Amino acid sequence: MESIVYTPIGYVKSPYTCGEDMPRYYTDSGDVTAKLEILPEYREALLGVKPGMKLLMLFHFHEATEHSLQVRKRDTGPVTGVFATRSPRRPNLIGASVIEVVKVEGNSIEFLGVDVLDGTPVLDLKLQKEMED
Template sequence: MHDAIAMYPIGVIHTPHKQRQGAPIQPSGAAEVAGRVEVFEEFAAGLRDLDGFSHITLVFVFDRSDDFELEIVPFLDSEYRGVFATRAPRRPNPIGISTVRLTSIEDNIINFQGPDMLDGTPLLDIKPCTPELSPQEPVHRGWLEGNERAMAARKADDRFGST
């Protein structure tokens, strides 16, 4: 058995998405949708200087994911894929990341656009989006390359549960 790692939420994410089915599967599927992060008061000082960034990466828990499989059929495909070659929510460690557009910060509230997570999702961390720190060479998208269905799909179906 592996050693446990303790983490705790620093806030909660509020979105209009109440269930998995029909929720966007990535922020690009909700580009014009508004979301809000409520950072708990004891962590609010950590928001200092974040307002100068146009985009932020939210690290969160898929708290309604009840189990995982190492091979799944992802939302964007009809073939089985290794879970680590997907962004599916049912993972051994149910951690999600989404880069969203920051619109404003008011005290301990972050307003953003592009929520692809469910309402009430626990927030673990926030990181500023800095393209200069991303790979500068061409990025290959593996099985997604040339997958027209993947490029058209933007909403979740019920394959990972409906709640």
């Protein structure tokens, strides 16, 4: 099998340091904000990113230590295939959240939609929804 290697484009500074305190889904995070610190070599990629934009943030579940093909949905529900859940116990430990940009300053994005731990490595950002002019 081919090995694939990704390099983070930045890291999240989140108020959440343990999974028990963190919302399970980005829409449950309310008005809590976090910052994504983009590495200097990727700063130019922020051109055009502005408040109100919704971005798909792809990240690495850096604290997950194992994967499972089946998990209990929400830890107590029925056993479900991991591809039908948001569980971090995935074969490739890749997560996705939709974030809403609050502010862009230098190489930092302040955002809403926080459901990741402090120090989470971000792999990529993609425009989720076109803004209306």
